[in-house]
Amino acid sequence: xxxxxxxxxxxxxxxxxxxxxxxxxxxxxxxxxxxxxxxxxxxxxxxxxxxxxxxxxxxxxxxxxxxxxxxxxxxxxxxxxxxxxxxxxxxxxxxxxxxxxxxxxxxxxxxxxxxxxxxxxxxxxxxxxxxxxxxxxxxxxxxxxxxxxxxxxxxxxxxxxxxxxxxxxxxxxxxxxxxxxxxxxxxxxxxxxxxxxxxxxxxxxxxxxxxxxxxxxxxxxxxxxxxxxxxxxxxxxxxxxxxxxxxxxxxxxxxxxxxxxxxxxxxxxxxxxxxxxxxxxxxxxxxxxxxxxxxxxxxxxxxxxxxxxxxxxxxxxxxxxxxxxxxxxxxxxxxxxxxxxxxxxxxxxxxxxxxxxxxxxxxxxxxxxxxxxxxxxxxxxxxxxxxxxxxxxxxxxxxxxxxxxxxxxxxxxxxxxxxxxxxxxxxxxxxxxxxxxxxxxxxxxxxxxxxxxxxxxxxxxxxxxxxxxxxxxxxxxxxxxxxxxxxxxxxxxxxxxxxxxxxx
Amino acid sequence: xxxxxxxxxxxxxxxxxxxxxxxxxxxxxxxxxxxxxxxxxxxxxxxxxxxxxxxxxxxxxxxxxxxxxxxxxxxxxxxxxxxxxxxxxxxxxxxxxxxxxxxxxxxxxxxxxxxxxxxxxxxxxxxxxxxxxxxxxxxxxxxxxxxxxxxxxxxxxxxxxxxxxxxxxxxxxxxxxxxxxxxxxxxxxxxxxxxxxxxxxxxxxxxxxxxxxxxxxxxxxxxxxxxxxxxxxxxxxxxxxxxxxxxxxxxxxxxxxxxxxxxxxxxxxxxxxxxxxxxxxxxxxxxxxxxxxxxxxxxxxxxxxxxxxxxxxxxxxxxxxxxxxxxxxxxxxxxxxxxxxxxxxxxxxxxxxxxxxxxxxxxxxxxxxxxxxxxxxxxxxxxxxxxxxxxxxxxxxxxxxxxxxxxxxxxxxxxxxxxxxxxxxxxxxxxxxxxxxxxxxxxxxxxxxxxxxxxxxxxxxxxxxxxxxxxxxxxxxxxxxxxxxxxxx
Numbered sequence: 001x002x003x004x005x006x007x008x009x010x011x012x013x014x015x016x017x018x019x020x021x022x023x024x025x026x027x028x029x030x031x032x033x034x035x036x037x038x039x040x041x042x043x044x045x046x047x048x049x050x051x052x053x054x055x056x057x058x059x060x061x062x063x064x065x066x067x068x069x070x071x072x073x074x075x076x077x078x079x080x081x082x083x084x085x086x087x088x089x090x091x092x093x094x095x096x097x098x099x100x101x102x103x104x105x106x107x108x109x110x111x112x113x114x115x116x117x118x119x120x121x122x123x124x125x126x127x128x129x130x131x132x133x134x135x136x137x138x139x140x141x142x143x144x145x146x147x148x149x150x151x152x153x154x155x156x157x158x159x160x161x162x163x164x165x166x167x168x169x170x171x172x173x174x175x176x177x178x179x180x181x182x183x184x185x186x187x188x189x190x191x192x193x194x195x196x197x198x199x200x201x202x203x204x205x206x207x208x209x210x211x212x213x214x215x216x217x218x219x220x221x222x223x224x225x226x227x228x229x230x231x232x233x234x235x236x237x238x239x240x241x242x243x244x245x246x247x248x249x250x251x252x253x254x255x256x257x258x259x260x261x262x263x264x265x266x267x268x269x270x271x272x273x274x275x276x277x278x279x280x281x282x283x284x285x286x287x288x289x290x291x292x293x294x295x296x297x298x299x300x301x302x303x304x305x306x307x308x309x310x311x312x313x314x315x316x317x318x319x320x321x322x323x324x325x326x327x328x329x330x331x332x333x334x335x336x337x338x339x340x341x342x343x344x345x346x347x348x349x350x351x352x353x354x355x356x357x358x359x360x361x362x363x364x365x366x367x368x369x370x371x372x373x374x375x376x377x378x379x380x381x382x383x384x385x386x387x388x389x390x391x392x393x394x395x396x397x398x399x400x401x402x403x404x405x406x407x408x409x410x411x412x413x414x415x416x417x418x419x420x421x422x423x424x425x426x427x428x429x430x431x432x433x434x435x436x437x438x439x440x441x442x443x444x445x446x447x448x449x450x451x452x453x454x455x456x457x458x459x460x461x462x463x464x465x466x467x468x469x470x471x472x473x474x475x476x477x478x479x480x481x482x483x484x485x486x487x488x489x490x491x492x493x494x495x496x497x498x499x500x501x502x503x504x
Numbered sequence: 505x506x507x508x509x510x511x512x513x514x515x516x517x518x519x520x521x522x523x524x525x526x527x528x529x530x531x532x533x534x535x536x537x538x539x540x541x542x543x544x545x546x547x548x549x550x551x552x553x554x555x556x557x558x559x560x561x562x563x564x565x566x567x568x569x570x571x572x573x574x575x576x577x578x579x580x581x582x583x584x585x586x587x588x589x590x591x592x593x594x595x596x597x598x599x600x601x602x603x604x605x606x607x608x609x610x611x612x613x614x615x616x617x618x619x620x621x622x623x624x625x626x627x628x629x630x631x632x633x634x635x636x637x638x639x640x641x642x643x644x645x646x647x648x649x650x651x652x653x654x655x656x657x658x659x660x661x662x663x664x665x666x667x668x669x670x671x672x673x674x675x676x677x678x679x680x681x682x683x684x685x686x687x688x689x690x691x692x693x694x695x696x697x698x699x700x701x702x703x704x705x706x707x708x709x710x711x712x713x714x715x716x717x718x719x720x721x722x723x724x725x726x727x728x729x730x731x732x733x734x735x736x737x738x739x740x741x742x743x744x745x746x747x748x749x750x751x752x753x754x755x756x757x758x759x760x761x762x763x764x765x766x767x768x769x770x771x772x773x774x775x776x777x778x779x780x781x782x783x784x785x786x787x788x789x790x791x792x793x794x795x796x797x798x799x800x801x802x803x804x805x806x807x808x809x810x811x812x813x814x815x816x817x818x819x820x821x822x823x824x825x826x827x828x829x830x831x832x833x834x835x836x837x838x839x840x841x842x843x844x845x846x847x848x849x850x851x852x853x854x855x856x857x858x859x860x861x862x863x864x865x866x867x868x869x870x871x872x873x874x875x876x877x878x879x880x881x882x883x884x885x886x887x888x889x890x891x892x893x894x895x896x897x898x899x900x901x902x903x904x905x906x907x908x909x910x911x912x913x914x915x916x917x918x919x920x921x922x923x924x925x926x927x928x929x930x931x932x933x934x935x936x937x938x939x940x941x942x943x944x945x946x947x948x949x950x951x952x953x954x955x956x957x958x959x960x961x962x963x964x965x966x967x968x969x970x971x972x973x974x975x976x977x978x979x980x981x982x983x984x985x986x987x988x989x990x991x992x993x
Contacts, residue, residue, distance in 0.1 A: 081550040094549065101543060103550055208550040215785035243552050244787050332785055335582050338593020339547040343651065350644050359586055382584070382780035391782060 003028050004171025005499065008072050008228045011174055015061060015071045022061065022071030025174075026054035026123050029073050033125065033172045039148050039157075041167040043078050044086045045126035053123040056111055060121055069109070069235055070121030075173035077164050078127040079134055080106050080219075081208045085124065089210045090142040091132045093340045093347045093366030103208020104240045105177055105219050109232070120235040125173050128163030132368045133337065134184055134212040136160050137440050140431055141370045148427075150192060151466055151500040155424040158188030164222045165192035170503050175223040175232055179209060181216045182325050183419070183444025186456035189222055190419035190469025193458045195486065195496055196222040197229050200476050201451035202247035204233075205240030211336040213329035214245075216448040225496055226457065226486035230255035233479065257484035262307070270307030271488045277303050278313035278412030283443055289422040295460030295468040296418045299489070303416070306488055313408040313415065317401045321446040324401065326438055327381050327394040328449075333371075334378025340366060373434060402450035405473075414485055415473040418443055419456045423466035443471060453479045457486045458495035467495075505748070506712035509740050510720075511675045511705060512667035515682055516660045517692040518630070518700040519562040525629050525659035526553030526596060533698045537635070541653035545632075547591035552786050555580075559659040560790060562691035563603045563627050564800045566661060569689055569807055570622055572607030574797055577789040578626070584780040588651050589632035597662075599781045602626035603790060604661075609685065610809055611677040612827045620678050621666040627790075632656035655699075661691070667706065667717065672736035676729050679703055688808055688833050702727040707739045708753070718743070719753040723760050723767050735760035739767050811836055819843075819851030828859040834873035838862075838880060845884035846891075853887050861904050869912060877911035885920035898977050899929050933980040938987055941979065945970045946991065956992060964988070 003011065003025055014020045030047045050073070057071035081087040081099030088094040102110065112119035131141040139147040139162030147162035149155040150170035157166040161178030165188035168176050178185040180198035189196030197220045204219040211217060221232035233254045240246040263274035279300060284293060300310055342348035342362030349361030364372070381390035408415060420440055430437045447454040452473055459470040474482040490496050524531055527544035544551045567574045581599035604625035611618050635650035642648040663682065669675045683701055686692035694701050708720035723739060726732040738760075743753050758767040808830035815821045815829065829839045835858065842854045862883070866876060886903060889895045895903065903923050910917045924930055932938060946953055949970060955963040971984050 081548075087549060089549070097549065099549065101548075207552050210549045211786075213785075242554060244554050245785075331782060335584050335594050335780070335782070338584060338586065339549075339591060341586060341588075341593060343588045344546060344591060345548070348643055355588070379780065382782055384778045384780075387780075387782070 003174070004032055004503075006174065007225045008069065008174050008223065008231060009225070011072050012068055012231075016066070018061075022054040022057040022073075022123055023051060025071065026050050026073050026125070029125055029173060036170050036172045038153065039150055039166045039170050039172070040145050041128055041147055041157075041163045041170065041172055042075070042126045043088060043090060043129050043144055043163070046085055049084045050123055050125055053111055057121050057123055060112075067121055069231060072122050073125045073174055074109055074122045074232070075125045075128050075164060075167050075176040076106055077161050077176065077178050078130055079179050079210045079212075080127075080177060081210065082106050082124065082127065085127045087127065087210070088143075089133045090130045090144055091367065091371070092143040093363075094345075095143075095347065097345060099208070101208065104205035104238065104242065105236050106208065108205075108238055109177070109235055118238075122235070128161070128167050128173075128176060130163050131160035131184075132371050133210065133333070134160040134179055134181055134217075135333070135370050135374055137183065137187060137437055138425070138427075138430065139163065139188070140427065141368055143368055146427060149424050149466070150503050152424070152464070153502070154426055155466060156191065156427055158191030158420075158424060160184040160188075161196075161222060162188045162192075165189050165194055165196070168192070168194045168222055168224060169500065171499075175221060175228055177219060177232075177236065178222045179212075179217055179219045180444075180448065181212050181218075181329060182448050183441050185220050185222055186419045186444050186454060186469065186471060187441070189456040190458075190471075191424035191467065193467030193469075193495070193498065193500070194222055194224060195226050195229055195455065195457055195490075196220060197233060197455035197479065197483065198447065198453060199233060199237065199479050200247075200453045201448075202245050203237045203453075203477075203479065205238060205243045205246045207240050207242040207246075211332075213332040214336060215332060216325075216329055218448070226455075226483050226490055227255065227258055229455070230258060230480070230483045230487070233483075252480065254480045254483055257480050258487040260484065262484070262488075266307060272303060272485065273307030275303070275308040275414070275485065276311055276412040277308045278311050278408055278415045280313050280315040280318070280408065280415060280417055282315050282318040283417030287421050287439075287442070288418060289462070291460075291462040292418050292420070292422060292468050296416070296470045299457075299459040299470045300416055302493060303485070303489060306492060311412050313411050315401075315404050315408060315415075315446065317397065317404050318442065318446060320397050321401055321449055322438060322442055324394045324397045324449060325441070325445040326377065327390050328398065330374040330378030331382050331391055332378070334375045334382065337367075337371070337375055342366070370434065398449045401446050405446070405450050405452060405475075409475045413474075414478075414482060417471050417473070419469040419471040420444070423462040423464070423468060447473050452476060453482055455482055455486060457489060458498070459493070460495060461498075467498075507709045507740075507744050508712045508714075509670055509672075509736075510667045510708045510710065510717055511669035511671075511736060513665050513669070513675060513678060514704040514706070515663045515679065516630075516702050516704075517663060517682075517686045519559045519627075519659040519661055519691055520693055521556055521558045521562070521659055523556060524657035525556050525559045525627065527657050529657065531658050533695075535654055537650065537652040538654060541632075541656060545591065545653050545657045547593075553596060553784075555787060555790065556659060559627055560603065560792070561800050562659075562689075563625065563661055564792060564797060565689050565804055566625060566663070566686065566691055567604035567607065568797070568801055568804060569685060570604075570607030570609055572622065572625070573605040574792055575601055575603055575605060575790075576793070577601070577791050578603040579789050580627075580784045580787045581781045582784045585777045587631070588649065589634050589653070589656070591632065591653060591656055595629060595631065596784055596787070597628035598626035603792070609678065609681055611674065611681045612823065613671075613674050613677050615824055617823065618674065618677075621668055623664040623666050625661050625663040628660050628662060630655050630658040630660050661686075667708075667720075672733045672740070675705060675736055676733045679729055679732055684831055685808065688830075689804065696727050699727060703732055705732060705736055705739075707736055707743070709740060709743045709747070719755050721753065721755065721767070722757045724757055724770065726760060731760055731762050734762070734765055735767055738765060742767065805833060808836070815839075815851070819848060819855075821851060821855055825852075825855045825859060828863075829855055832873060834876075838873065838876070841880035842883055842887070845880055846887045850887045850891055853890060854883075857883060857887065857904070861901055865904075865908050878907060878917070882907055882911070882917055889920055889924065893931060893933055893980065895924060895929055895931050896977065896979075896981060899931065902977075903929065929978060931980050932975055932978045933983055935983065935987065938979060938983055939991075941974055942971055942984070942987055942991060945974055953992065964992070
């Protein structure tokens, strides 16, 4: 059985029917991880611990105490802290750091325990590679080397959740967690040809997620199908008293609309009848690769064929989302990363003259170039005399961007556009010019600034056979509806089922 | 040149809560290093702050007590700087929108009541503590300092005044009044040795009559009223001498050295940190609606200022007595329970007893008012017997002493009447007996009588003293005076 090609929705049925055990599944993926090291998707694997969890999951299944996802293996982005696996955020600063507690996401998905009786019972396969502290769009900023794209090893996987995307695409995990601050779930999902969703801000607890930009960070699932993402998101999200920004009503079944038509009573041939899909003109303007434009237009046509109506909308401040994001995110990051000072844990320089020298050397040695760059930018924009001109101004435009979305949602139910201007670029191609790299985030940043849910769904391939993703953006708390649209699209398309030829 | 002193105080009062302001760790003082620091206090990767509701309620309570405005939505900000005892690299504090805005506090300077205007009060977390001792080794074998994070995250209310105080004495009076109030309200334990209440003083001087303020210096971390007074006095002298010698005051932060009784420069404005304040994205605005405010109001005790005003008008107490009686809640409570047992006309006597004999007995024994061995029910009969003329004030003091000793020794406390009877302390008010006594004394002190008659009023007092002595203090002094005048007249 090719379990690596099996969506978790089917895997769950096989486990429940005792056609396979969690230990067998876990062993299967651990072997694939070992054989697939070339992608550099994982930073830490602990086979013994994974199999131990699988054995407990099997006993839960056999004693009838299992829930829907019990026994299914999952990989966690290294930004989530875990007991038993190192949590480095792909930084030298946290090399060998092991957390004394599990992130809420990890606990929610993990085995049920006394403190966490509602744990989903999934088995942790290990920690996936990422851009250092989630800062990057190509995974080339990892202190432990870039993740290679399973569709073409000369290309980047996208970032920052590149390890999770590549792990799912290369069949090294059935599903994985990611985080998205400015596109870090959606863009690598698009580059690797998988499905991912960034929920509304506050749906998933940030407790135990190593913070990059607190007001933008949001965790979400990365899987083969919209259905898989719906199942994982249902288990991930919760109202967490340890996260003040977590939403009070987060416990919902995100899979509840998947197999329904958009309107009651529509014909099965036109399940999306009544759905208004908005196409923002700014998302199809200059800078968008022709391959990508064609694929997304074709996807729009496919939705139309399923009964949806297409409408033109406008998000006039789209371009400003880049400077706004690259002021606000570094500002928060510069403060969030201050705790990495070499005093209590993490990297400390081996020699230093005094306290100030210790800070400087430890942080210069421990952080990579992009992280240092963003700390510098963030420190600058918060400084006395610049705060009003940069930080406050950016906050004002952030509110305007959010208002633009609300205006657009008066005309449509979901917004459709590309995830990124182009497909995965060659390794090193954009590394020399950080601004060039920042421009790649143009279609994803605004939803983080507004706090909206958005997802990436495979919708085609470029001329060089690299995956293309379409982006679906919904209004606040409309995840279940977004997933419904994506699921209906995936019932009528097979882009998400394609496998890279290099992945056996 | 005549100089005017300008002082503003910033006081850090530790809010009395079970757990820290943003974590569940205990705030108990004196535990072993780092035993009360949880992952949130240690700023481990991935942790987030969650605001302690009790800390907010204490802040509301304080705000109401000083007649301030409670902000409907105050904001926590991050104050960024690096220091080893600051685990996150930033302190969570309130900056642009504090929870308490304005307010005022009445203070008594000499016997003059003065109002100190408050600027604001905001919630924040305390930092940890650096321990500079031998024997700490870093990860590479290097000599290091120790860090104790037990105090990190302890809730503080920083209370800031306008620059309205004009002397060290006023500053101390304010600090004492504030201390009394926060302890009274139960929002702070007021323990200054443990650092629960500490002041920073902003001090400047200007020529009398000048409107603009002089350049100020901030003296940090004054944790006793005496240090506060000494530090300000020193700093005022230093600044005046500096200016009179042709120098200029430099804005800076200074530390007070109690051993040398001087302030020393800690850091100048130039190397002051740029704290890069910005709203903390991990915390929501602190929304306080009218319902919450009135719920807090209902749990508040009557305020000292209210009691003072009430007692002054109702019982005719002096401002000074009222001040002494409202020093703390236990003293006020004792006064109130005593007044419930005796007539209103005895209020002044009750005040004298509490602030006099009772207070000094407590003081001598080193006992707090809360743990006093005697209660109102023991003291009330004493006041009654003075009022009905059974005993004199002097005898009352002796009886109090007996009651006190019994109570302190843990014995059953006698009643006042038992003591009067047993020791025969009843006041002699029988004029026949008194006259006999007076005659005897006059016969034995002919010289004094002559002196009085030749106009020396002092001699009269000497005679009264002799008569009281002869009666072993039991003679009714009023009557003695009256009878003696008649006889000599």
